[in-house]
Amino acid sequence: MKASRCCLVLLMVLGTLHAAHAQSGPSSVSEAASPRSSLSFPDALAMAWAQDPLRSELGTNRRSAEARARAAGSWFAGGPSLSGSYFDDHAIGTNIGYTTYQGGVSVPLWLPGQGSATRKLARADAEAATERTSAEHMALAVRLLDASATVLLARKRVITTMALSTAATRLSEHMAVAARTGEVTQADQQMAEAALATAQTDAAMAQEEAQTATAGLVALLGTPVVPDIQAFSAPESAETRLVAHTVEENDPRVRAAQKATAAAQADLVLARRSFMPNPEIGVGAIHEAQYGSPWDTRVGVNFTMALPSAVHNAPLLAEARNRVAAAETQETLARRMVRQELVQIRARLASAAAALKSAQNAARQLDKRADLLERSWKMQENSLDDALRARQAAYTADLVRDRAEILWHSAILRALIAAGAIPGLEQSPTARPRQTTTLIVPTPADTESMEETSTPHTRQPGEALRIPELVSAPRSSGAPMP
Incomplete structure (x- = not known):
């Protein structure tokens, strides 16, 4: 009687846990958190870009x-500079009517090649600002992906932990009565x-984290x-767009570094053209009132x-050379960073697919193990402690599976961002070679078939930049129950 009643209580509680977790999919998370049913990633990126403060600054x-380029066409x-002076003899006390009025206007002249060099520098700075805008757009897409994945995982964890808390409350109440x-x-x-x-x-x-x-x-x-980052479920399509020479040369960070180098070189040319202060030329007039003078006004140049x-040239040239050296260094570092990132993106595509399959298998096996231990406890073959520990391990595995699924979708979307294949993500204002393949965005149901499909082919690490962690490691959902 005692064993059968306790078994009924435990099975009811654990069944409630399993049903609650089975209903905690990504769609239910987003729908419960917001009145809007869904928001595509390109639309979300457009919303974030519209209010990005750095966009306005750039x-x-x-x-x-x-x-500045238009002004340099002068x-x-x-x-122009105006000058004027007045002299008389009243201050020294002679007071014989010796008075002089003098005035002039002058303008600075361009040195040879200085005007065109100034215009080229201003245009180069404008192009560099445009490329920095594209780089910021891409960086914003990565930050939005990171934040979206983090929220998805946090909300999944909230649902799981709330279900565990509710079931544990019922179990504690029933155990108190039974005791x-x-x-x-x-x-x-x-x-x-x-x-x-x-x-x-x-x-x-979990609620705090969410x-x-x-x-x-x-x-x-x-x-x-x-x-909705889970709409991106085609790793093959993402990988075909990661062509090393195309991605690297058209990456906005590399293009921005190239434009910064071009602007620094234009600044060096301008410094060389400005080898001396600008000369000035103008006209002036002198009006004199002097006793017995045969003239009273003169005009000249x-x-x-x-x-x-x-003293004038050395600081200008030194500063310009330092700017060129710094820009060339940043361009080299940007290229290295992009090559490293492409390697990491390809590796993440492969590892995320393998991790998802392993996590799904582990969660499935631990669920079966928990069911078996519950039946064994019903037959009084093991303790309640073992059954609860097994169920706790099963739900921990479910959290790991959820994280692996989110990271899999995130890896695919991160590859598309690197390739500039996200609608609305303008990464190439100039002409660039494009792939002829079509972006495939299958339904989220493709995720369920990961167990039957083979691991997507991934090219060997070649060229590619730093890729930030998309989701932090899941926090422990508690030590195994004593």
Whole structure:
């Protein structure tokens, strides 16, 4: 009687756990968290890009450089300068009417080649700002992917831990009643209460993690709606776009570094053209009132030119050469970074697919093991402790499987971002070679068939940049129940 009643209680509780976790799919998570049913990743990227503060700053930089280029088309190197002076003899007390008025206007002249060099530098700065805008767009896409994956995993963990907490509460209540009637021992009751405390702790930590992750997503996107990254389930299509020479040469970070190098070289040319201060030429007039003078007004031309000097030239050339050296260094580092990242992206595509298959198999086997131990406990062949530990391990494996699934979709989408294949992600303002293959975005049902499909072919690591961790390691859902 005691064993059958306790078995009924345990099976009811664990069955509730299994049903609750089975219903906790990604669609239910997003629908419960937001009134909107879904939000595609390209649409979410457009929303995030529209409110990205750096986009406005880079746009201002580009317009400022274009304005400098237009201003450099002037005939003169600067604005006109006015000069004037007045002299009389009242201050020295002679007071014989000796008075002089003098005034003039002058303009600075361009040195040979200086005007065209100034325009080229301004245009190069404008192009560099444009490429930095593309690089920021790509970086924003990566940050949005990272935040979306983190929120998805956090919400899945909330659902699982809440289901565990609810079931542990029911189990503790039933065990308390059974202990009072003498049907179970005090040790079993204490074990159930410990399981409840652990589950409640995990649920509270999961809710905190979900709130923090959602706040990060809202900061980027302006809404808690999670973009549908699970719609990207075609690793072969993503991999075919990772052609090393195409991706590297058209990566916005490499193009931005190239434009920065071109701007630095244009600055060096301008420094060489500015080998001396700009000379000035102008006209002036002198009006004199002097006793017995046969004239009272004179008009003439004035010219001012400072001679070249190392004091003037050396700092300009040194600063320009330093800028070129720094830009070339950054371009080299950017190319290395992109090559390394492509290697990591390809490796992640392979490892994510293998990890998902392994995690799915582990979760399935641990679920079967938990069922077997529950039946054994019903037959009084093992303790309640073993059954609870087995079920806890099964749900921990479910969390690992959820993380592996999210990382698999994230790896595919990250490869498409690197290849510039996301609609709305403008990574190539100039002409670039394109693949003839079509982007395939199958339904999320493809994920369920991962166990039957073979591991996607992945090319050997070749060329490719740093790729940030998309999702942090899952926090432990609690130590095994005592």
